[in-house]
Amino acid sequence: MALMVYNTLSRQYExxxxxxxxxxxxxxxxxxxxxxSHIGHARPAVFWDVVRRYLLHKGYKVKLITNFTDIDDxxxxxxxxTGIPVPEIAEKYIQEYMDCMDKLGVQRADVYPRASxxxxxxxEAVQTLIDKGFAYxxxxxxxxxxxxxxxxxxxxxxxIEDLMPGARVEVSELKESPLDWALWKASAPDEPGWPSPWxxxxxxWHIECSVMVHKHLGPQIDMHGGGTELVFPHHENEVAQxxxxxxxxxxxxxxxHTELLNLEGxxxxxxxxxxxxxxxxVNNHDPMxxxxxxxxxxxxxxxxxxxELLRSAEKxxxxxxxxxxxxxxFLANPSAQxxxxxxxxxxxxxxxxxxxxxxxxxxxxxxxxxxxxxxxITAINAHVVPRGETPAGPExxxxxxxxxxxxVECLGILGLxxxxxxxxxxxxxxxxxxxxxxxxxxxxxARKNKDYATADYIRNKLADLGIVLEDTxxxxxxxx
Numbered sequence: 001m002a003l004m005v006y007n008t009l010s011r012q013y014e015x016x017x018x019x020x021x022x023x024x025x026x027x028x029x030x031x032x033x034x035x036x037s038h039i040g041h042a043r044p045a046v047f048w049d050v051v052r053r054y055l056l057h058k059g060y061k062v063k064l065i066t067n068f069t070d071i072d073d074x075x076x077x078x079x080x081x082t083g084i085p086v087p088e089i090a091e092k093y094i095q096e097y098m099d100c101m102d103k104l105g106v107q108r109a110d111v112y113p114r115a116s117x118x119x120x121x122x123x124e125a126v127q128t129l130i131d132k133g134f135a136y137x138x139x140x141x142x143x144x145x146x147x148x149x150x151x152x153x154x155x156x157x158x159x160i161e162d163l164m165p166g167a168r169v170e171v172s173e174l175k176e177s178p179l180d181w182a183l184w185k186a187s188a189p190d191e192p193g194w195p196s197p198w199x200x201x202x203x204x205w206h207i208e209c210s211v212m213v214h215k216h217l218g219p220q221i222d223m224h225g226g227g228t229e230l231v232f233p234h235h236e237n238e239v240a241q242x243x244x245x246x247x248x249x250x251x252x253x254x255x256x257h258t259e260l261l262n263l264e265g266x267x268x269x270x271x272x273x274x275x276x277x278x279x280x281x282v283n284n285h286d287p288m289x290x291x292x293x294x295x296x297x298x299x300x301x302x303x304x305x306x307x308e309l310l311r312s313a314e315k316x317x318x319x320x321x322x323x324x325x326x327x328x329x330f331l332a333n334p335s336a337q338x339x340x341x342x343x344x345x346x347x348x349x350x351x352x353x354x355x356x357x358x359x360x361x362x363x364x365x366x367x368x369x370x371x372x373x374x375x376x377i378t379a380i381n382a383h384v385v386p387r388g389e390t391p392a393g394p395e396x397x398x399x400x401x402x403x404x405x406x407x408v409e410c411l412g413i414l415g416l417x418x419x420x421x422x423x424x425x426x427x428x429x430x431x432x433x434x435x436x437x438x439x440x441x442x443x444x445x446a447r448k449n450k451d452y453a454t455a456d457y458i459r460n461k462l463a464d465l466g467i468v469l470e471d472t473x474x475x476x477x478x479x480x
Contacts, residue, residue, distance in 0.1 A: 140186030348379030405442030
């Protein structure tokens, strides 16, 4: 099945075909680090971590960029309130955010550019827009002419003639039109700023992302992510700026937005004061349970936060850990256990593989993928029993090894990683070699089934640990 993605730009599902064969470029809007991050900030981060893991699993080379807006009116206001310099505030909350991401198992982006690091590139981009007639200077500010760009509104579906001054449209006497937005803002004497052809100032919010994308990924990228609240005006303006500068269309091939995380039906927002701080959540709950909760709803559906839902996720995570522990203990000491029905477990493996990858290929539908994992867990718990109803011979060992391999594969894509948990009866054994043998068996089965992605994944992961697999005519040799 081809990977299908719902594209905000076309408002329909499209087959994912990257701009360059075998390579995927992704940019995800990050946080403005002026205060503690809330749990809503974790939803897009975890989602895009899963997307990258899945694309890597499918064999793509992926470059993912997430930015930090470390110069902004909110940061400046916080600095004035506290007397702490803007860079210190930004650094404090960036580090707190990164610590939370690490606990949630979010793999680091390839680059984390900051707005303050691209000032020369911003000035160059703004000057290009002025030279092309898309922008104008006014009292030290520089504004983009919205009506000059013919495709304005194509991402959000809004039409210029319908846009009136009001919500999310800043009105100013300095602008030719209420729809125009700031590319460069003049700084007050007591505010941070950089020298420019238009005087001391700082970048506008929207131009930062256009510039960082171009610098690190080029004029055109495969995927762009962020919350749905960013579609207009932020991403709409980003499109206009980028395409006006480069002349390349589309700026982004697939716009992939995530819905909001709400608290009691309302958008979670610092400005509304209804936030659940992320660092408190990951410090007081198992981060893997929090990650499971964040993946429990499709990215295009709003997710409500409640302690009840989080407790449900904790129970789900415990189910995963129990199933993982059961299958691992069976493989660590197969003579002490049995298999109730090898044929039924084999069928459960087939159904899980079909459902899991079918869901992931359907717009990264993590709820369906999780359901497939839980069905496999149910089958493992039902058929791998403490005392053997059927002797745990080679055939049973192979079926359970395949179940374990698929479970590890699926959980790895979702980033839900249980710790290796072995019962006290098994702790005295050296199971390292046995587990390597199991993975070799799973890999050989994958190769027979022409599932080369899984086979290569196991080989590469073992190589990362210094374990080399050599395929020979007499079988696979393991070299440490």
